[in-house]
Amino acid sequence: xxALEHASISAKTASPSRRRRRQKWLPYLLSLxxxxxxxxxxxxxxxxxxxxLLRYRLSLPQLKGFVWFDNYLHFLSDGRFWYTVQVSLLYxxxxxxxxxxxxxxxxxxxxxxxxxxNLAAMLLLLPLMVAPALAALMxxxxxxxxFGILSYLVGLIGLTNFRWASDPSTALFTVILxxxxxxxxxxxxxxxxxxxxxxxxxxxxxxxxxxxKTFVFFRITLPMLMPYILTASLFRMLESIQQFDIIYAMTxxxxxxxxxxxxxxxxxxxxxxxNVGRSAALLMVLWAITFFLSNVxxxxxxxxxERAQGISEE
Amino acid sequence: MYDxxxxxxxxxxxxxxxxxxxxxxxxxxxxGAAAMSGLMGQMAxxxxxxxxxxxxxxxxxxxxxxxLNKHPYADAMIADLDAFKxxxxxxxxxxxxxxDVYFDKVTAALSSSSSEYDAxxxxxxxxxxxxPAGWLVDLNDYIQDSAKTAGTWDWDDVLPNLRASTSWxxxxxEALGGKGAKQWALPWAxxxxxxxxxxxxxxxxxxxxxxxxxxxxxxxxxxxKDVSGVYGIGVRGSRSWATIHPGFLSGYVNYGAKDFTVDGxxxxxxxxxxxxxxxxxxxxxxxxxxxxKNWSTYTWYQVGNDLGAGASGMIFDADxxxxxxxxxxxxxxxxxxxxxxxxxxxxxxxxxxxxxxxxAMSNFSTKKDAAWYFMQWATSKEHDLFGAxxxxxxxxxxxxxxxxxxxxxxxxxxxxxxxxxxxxEPGAKIYFTPQPLFFDVTTAWAAMLQRLVAKxxxxxxxxxxxxxxxxxxxxxxxxx
Numbered sequence: 105x106x107a108l109e110h111a112s113i114s115a116k117t118a119s120p121s122r123r124r125r126r127q128k129w130l131p132y133l134l135s136l137x138x139x140x141x142x143x144x145x146x147x148x149x150x151x152x153x154x155x156x157l158l159r160y161r162l163s164l165p166q167l168k169g170f171v172w173f174d175n176y177l178h179f180l181s182d183g184r185f186w187y188t189v190q191v192s193l194l195y196x197x198x199x200x201x202x203x204x205x206x207x208x209x210x211x212x213x214x215x216x217x218x219x220x221x222n223l224a225a226m227l228l229l230l231p232l233m234v235a236p237a238l239a240a241l242m243x244x245x246x247x248x249x250x251f252g253i254l255s256y257l258v259g260l261i262g263l264t265n266f267r268w269a270s271d272p273s274t275a276l277f278t279v280i281l282x283x284x285x286x287x288x289x290x291x292x293x294x295x296x297x298x299x300x301x302x303x304x305x306x307x308x309x310x311x312x313x314x315x316x317k318t319f320v321f322f323r324i325t326l327p328m329l330m331p332y333i334l335t336a337s338l339f340r341m342l343e344s345i346q347q348f349d350i351i352y353a354m355t356x357x358x359x360x361x362x363x364x365x366x367x368x369x370x371x372x373x374x375x376x377x378x379n380v381g382r383s384a385a386l387l388m389v390l391w392a393i394t395f396f397l398s399n400v401x402x403x404x405x406x407x408x409x410e411r412a413q414g415i416s417e418e
Numbered sequence: 419m420y421d422x423x424x425x426x427x428x429x430x431x432x433x434x435x436x437x438x439x440x441x442x443x444x445x446x447x448x449x450g451a452a453a454m455s456g457l458m459g460q461m462a463x464x465x466x467x468x469x470x471x472x473x474x475x476x477x478x479x480x481x482x483x484x485x486l487n488k489h490p491y492a493d494a495m496i497a498d499l500d501a502f503k504x505x506x507x508x509x510x511x512x513x514x515x516x517x518d519v520y521f522d523k524v525t526a527a528l529s530s531s532s533s534e535y536d537a538x539x540x541x542x543x544x545x546x547x548x549x550p551a552g553w554l555v556d557l558n559d560y561i562q563d564s565a566k567t568a569g570t571w572d573w574d575d576v577l578p579n580l581r582a583s584t585s586w587x588x589x590x591x592e593a594l595g596g597k598g599a600k601q602w603a604l605p606w607a608x609x610x611x612x613x614x615x616x617x618x619x620x621x622x623x624x625x626x627x628x629x630x631x632x633x634x635x636x637x638x639x640x641x642x643k644d645v646s647g648v649y650g651i652g653v654r655g656s657r658s659w660a661t662i663h664p665g666f667l668s669g670y671v672n673y674g675a676k677d678f679t680v681d682g683x684x685x686x687x688x689x690x691x692x693x694x695x696x697x698x699x700x701x702x703x704x705x706x707x708x709x710x711k712n713w714s715t716y717t718w719y720q721v722g723n724d725l726g727a728g729a730s731g732m733i734f735d736a737d738x739x740x741x742x743x744x745x746x747x748x749x750x751x752x753x754x755x756x757x758x759x760x761x762x763x764x765x766x767x768x769x770x771x772x773x774x775x776x777x778a779m780s781n782f783s784t785k786k787d788a789a790w791y792f793m794q795w796a797t798s799k800e801h802d803l804f805g806a807x808x809x810x811x812x813x814x815x816x817x818x819x820x821x822x823x824x825x826x827x828x829x830x831x832x833x834x835x836x837x838x839x840x841x842x843e844p845g846a847k848i849y850f851t852p853q854p855l856f857f858d859v860t861t862a863w864a865a866m867l868q869r870l871v872a873k874x875x876x877x878x879x880x881x882x883x884x885x886x887x888x889x890x891x892x893x894x895x896x897x898x
Contacts, residue, residue, distance in 0.1 A: 161854070161895065162525075162529055162547060162551045163546065163547040163550055163551055163854035163855070164550070164854050164895060164896070165550065165551055165552065167895070167896060178894075244715065247712075248712060249710075249711035249712050250647075250710070250711070250712075250724075250729055265711070267711055267712055268712065269712070269714075269715060270711065270712035270713065270714040270715050271714075271872060272868075272869070272872050272874060273872075354715070355657065355714075355715065356656055356657040356658060357657055357865075358656070358657030358714055358864075358865060358868050359657070359714040359865075359868040359869070359871075359872055360657075360865050360866070360868045360869035360872065360874060361865055372861065374525075375521070375522045375525055376659075376857045376858075376861060377855070377857050377858045377861075378525065378529075378547055378551075378857075379858075
């Protein structure tokens with residue numbers, strides 16, 4: 105008798121009650137890995153919440169104790185905290201919008217699958233392969249006023265005293281420039297995939313009817329592409345609001361307090377100032393903002409996906 | 419090992435021949451530089467082993483793990499590690515991290531009570547966090563225990579200001595090295611702040627080395643104006659404590675300014691005193707007129723590299739920064755000169771603040787006694803001399819090494835280095851008020867300097883704002 109036949113007979117001969125018991129536990133067994141992953145995520149999360157409720161500075165261990173929501177309440181009257189919220193959101197909005205516009209533009213230019221376009225798309229992806237911290241260091245060298253190539257180039261157009269990330273008035277612009285350089289290809293590749301996967305019929309019908317290209321773009325392409333745009337924006341928004349590498353490597357949050365975004369401020373609070381309570385509270389606020397924005401994006405994404413499906417079915 | 423070589427080491431260890439004779443005879447035996455380094459290390463361990471009253475083999479078979487920062491001092495120690503292994507029969511492993519992330523790694527390892535590392539490199543300022551947090555061992559117990567400490571180790575040979583600067587009671591505002599101070603770390607090698615300048619440029623321009631801040635501003639402005647592609651003075655400017663502690667604080671205290679006034683245990687920020695405002699206004703003006711254009715991103719790395727590349731005329735920073743540029747593979751190799759510097763025209767002596775790379779013992783180590791043996795060896799006269807003569811372990815922390823002829827010969831190849839050291843050393847110590855919010859305070863201070871240099875607000879107003887903000891932080895931390 106083969107092993108397979110033996111197993112088959114055993115299964116047939118198993119009592120109904122045993123079978124029922126097995127079936128009862130099966131869903132729990134199948135969901136066990138997901139449960140373990142959730143626990144793995146939830147433990148640090150709740151630990152961070154716990155720390156955020158403490159007055160806890162490693163250099164002053166004698167003062168450690170529960171202060172409940174004092175860390176959060178302190179933020180309300182702290183101008184630096186509100187500046188952190190403001191600059192983090194500004195950075196996020198500008199980088200996502202600029203990268204979206206550029207990424208969409210490039211994706212449209214490369215929409216047709218030709219050998220040149222495919223090669224160009226591949227080459228344009230290269231900045232995405234560079235670690236953001238390394239990209240920041242590269243740009244730091246390129247913008248060095250003494251020998252940087254970009255400083256030389258802007259000098260040719262008369263901007264001889266342009267100080268890039270060293271000047272409070274241009275620091276935000278400079279780090280956004282690096283972010284755009286690194287992450288525009290990400291948007292481009294997602295939207296390019298979206299554009300190439302759109303159904304052809306609506307476009308063919310529009311062409312037959314002689315519909316103007318701008319109308320096609322705004323009334324057909326863009327709505328159908330919207331789920332992709334929202335997905336790309338969601339990913340970029342999550343990344344941008346938590347930006348650390350580029351800003352810290354280029355400015356350490358300066359000049360002055362110009363670029364003290366959430367992650368930089370939180371990192372400094374923990375690793376430099378050893379203020380665990382404040383650092384954790386900052387991260388919890390960041391989590392709340394991210395959670396809220398993600399929800400808005402996901403709800404819109406679902407709505408627009410339904411709408412886009414409606415268009416393609418028409 | 420051949421008999422001749424063994425005899426040669428024995429002769430040196432037994433002080434029957436001098437170090438120069440040793441070098442000469444070693445070269446006659448056809449020993450290259452690497453072999454010489456090895457011999458020097460073995461000689462050192464032989465000399466230590468010659469102290470028969472101390473059992474260096476007490477922890478034979480133990481393996482220690484070190485946490486190290488990538489630095490010439492760590493390189494010197496690693497190059498000599500075989501000597502320690504031979505002396506003690508112990509094994510040593512280590513992790514080396516670049517400076518950018520080194521202290522993050524230390525904080526992560528120690529705050530998690532990890533027993534992975536037995537000893538680590540640290541700066542004195544960091545011990546103001548690590549010590550009170552209970553992460554480090556007070557080394558006084560070991561230093562004073564003759565059963566655990568070799569008689570030849572000679573703690574008193576370590577420069578007194580450095581011994582004091584690495585010990586603190588843990589009470590905010592109490593003087594370093596005062597009564598009840600705990601020895602959180604052993605000084606290993608250090609840097610003080612003086613002027614390192616490009617002799618070639620100074621000779622070409624017929625310039626005198628500046629003696630005080632008004633002189634410095636004038637000379638720096640002249641270099642910026644007259645020498646194409648070169649700016650006058652390099653100083654640090656990043657948004658970090660590292661911007662405050664070198665040239666800035668050395669000049670600041672020379673003007674009679676303090677970071678805090680301490681009154682009955684209460685610390686009050688003093689960055690807006692008249693002396694502080696006078697000095698800061700000049701400092702800011704100096705950077706605006708003659709500093710690097712992207713000063714606010716400058717760390718020690720850029721300051722040093724610009725001097726070595728001939729992009730700056732001089733720096734007011736760590737003396738060893740100039741030393742490494744003068745002796746490394748740089749464009750201006752051999753062209754760097756050194757000079758002591760008292761910023762205040764009315765001051766009699768320089769008051770350089772110091773950075774001390776030190777060795778500390780983790781409180782979570784399960785091999786503390788063995789770790790102490792390593793720390794003794796790594797801070798011994800023998801290893802300090804090896805590092806100073808054969809490697810780049812300058813500045814050595816021991817007086818005996820500064821008095822050593824071989825070291826003097828080596829250091830004399832750097833124009834003015836010994837002279838600047840002799841003039842600076844008596845006043846070289848940590849001038850910060852020790853307190854647990856050191857990094858908060860100095861980061862806020864550096865951020866304010868950046869705003870002042872960017873002309874975001876006037877110096878007086880900026881320093882008043884800084885003091886209000888720091889006082890608020892001190893108050894929240896219960897230090898006021």
